[in-house]
Amino acid sequence: MLASRCEGHVEPPEFYRGREQTYLKHYFLENYLARLVWNVGSFRDEFVYFDGFAGPWRSESDDFEDTSPVIAIRKLTELRRGLAEKGKQLRVRCIFVESDPKTYPDLQRAVQIADEISVETMNCTFTEALPAVLPTLGRAFTLTFIDPTGWTGFPLRVLTPLLQRRSGEVLINFMFDFINRFIDAPQPELEKSLNDLFGGPGWRVLLERPDREDAILDFYRERVRAAGSLRYVTATRIKKPEQDRAYFHLVYVTGHPKGLVEFRKVEQQAAEEEEKARLHREQENRIRSTGTGELFTVEQTMEGGFRSYGAERAARLAQAREWLRGALKNRASIPWDEALPSILEIPMVWDKDVKALVKGEQEAGRLSIRGLKAKERVPKLGQGHVLVARHMDADP
Ligand SMILES: C[S@@+](CC[C@H](N)C(=O)[O-])C[C@H]1O[C@@H](n2cnc3c(N)ncnc32)[C@H](O)[C@@H]1O
Structure with a gap:
């Protein structure tokens, strides 16, 4: 996989001290x-990266190296080259939108590093840009990145034509912490702006729920799903620096099961990064207060597995098991191409977890897999494999 062979362009975590959430994003x-x-390089000849809230924002680098436009341009240039070496010619086009006229000249300067890929900048709002950009996308596979400073500027009715386009994916920074701080306020303008975000009312009843964070996020996910033709909507949580609670969630919308597999792989890597950053911080604090070094490095400590995610992962894995058992109680069989992405919509459940779950259920005699060839043990996407229920009511 190219991801592991290529060098990263994100500045190291130390560079982002105090804004670790931006590092993780x-x-x-x-x-x-x-x-x-x-992946796109194997089935399309054009890729568009459409950044609707480009910035640059709070950069601490003269060359804007710690901003998403520069990181994306560097990565896309490298990917285009890597694909060309394999004989695949992928045209790459970037569109960066920034509404603030004071910030826009910095954006124009930042994107000058692009030479091999096409780059366009627009000084207007995302709402103004989208109707102009949509007709130009043609059949190109598009990733749209929506990274606002709050919850306004991307009402669901504006996003809808984008979500109805099958040849693409959308990544939205859902600023949960910010939304959560204001959502209880009764002012009519606030109510209207939240109605715009969610595509209508109906969210107020969620505020009393004990699982408020999941409830608000699930509500948004379902609204986004219903608005478009992209079937899968999931999210991953990014925590506040030095705190064990959400800063924001990256909401991911795709029509492709493989997309979910890849998204969750990156979530796993990012969770390791988050854990590593936290352990480094804790170790530095200990060394500072005791004045003595420590025997084990953070990396050695991490070999024992995830600490901060233990309880959450266990709960999410139980949710996955429940989904599978429930689905096979209601239906005699489920195609793997449907079961895998549905389970991977659950945050912190990874491809290997789903395979282990299916293996466990198979060994316990609760399901069998139809369509495996002689030497195949695990189901795969696109092969017509099917999970078939067996003796589901024999077990609790
Ligand atoms: C959080 S910053 C983007 C940060 C950037 N994605 C990064 O990671 O480096 C959001 C940017 O969107 C701009 N902005 C705010 N409202 C906008 C709108 N309605 N349309 C387009 N840009 C907007 C802001 O001026 C700001 O520069």
């Missing part, structure tokens, strides 16, 4: 782009 963007474009 950039890490996620770069690594997901690598996986996506490498």
Whole structure:
């Protein structure tokens, strides 16, 4: 996979001290782009990266190296080259939109690093840009990145034509912490702006729910799914620096099961990065207060597995098991191409977990797999494999 062979362009975590959430967002963007474009190169001849809220924003680098436009241009250039070496000619086009006229000249300067890929900039709002951009996309596979500073500027009714386009994916920074702080306020303008975000009312009842964060996010996911023709909508959480709660969620919309597999792989890598950054911080604090070094490095400590995600992963894996058992209770069989992406919509559940789950259920006699060839053990996408229910009511 190219993702692992290519060098990263995101500045190291130390560079982002105090804004680790931005590091993780950039890490996620770069690594997901690598996986996506490498796949797209095998079935399309044009890829468009459409960044609707480009910035640059709060950069601490003279060359804007710590901003998403520069990270994306560097990565896409490298990917285009890598594909060309394999004999695949992928045209790459980037469109960057920035509404603030004071920031726009910086954007124009930042994108000058592009030479091998086409880059366009627009000084207008995303809402103004989208109707102009959509007709130019043709059959190109498009990743749209929506990275706002709040929750306005991308009402669901504006996003709808984009979500109805099958040849693409959308990544939205859902600013949960910010939304959560204002969502209880009764002011009518606020109510209207949240109605715009969610595509109508209906969200107020969620505010009393004990699982408020999941409830709000699931509500948004379902609205986004219903608005478009892209079937899968999931999210991954990015925590506040030095705190164990969400800063934002990256909401990911795709029509492709393989997209979910890749998204969750990057989530796993990003979770490791997050854990590593936290352990480094804790170790530095300990060394500072005791004045003595430590025997084990952070990397050695991590060999024992995830600490911060243990309980959450266990709960999510239980949710996955419940989904599978429930689905096979209601239906005699489920195609793998439907089961895998449906389970991978659950955050923190990874491809290997789903395979282990299916193996366990198979060994317990609860399901069998139809369509495997002689030497195949695990189901694969696109092969017509089917999970078939067996003795489901024999077990609790
Ligand atoms: C969070 S920053 C983007 C950061 C950038 N994606 C990164 O990671 O480096 C959001 C940017 O969107 C711009 N912006 C705000 N509202 C906008 C709108 N309605 N349309 C387009 N850009 C907007 C802001 O001026 C700001 O520069």
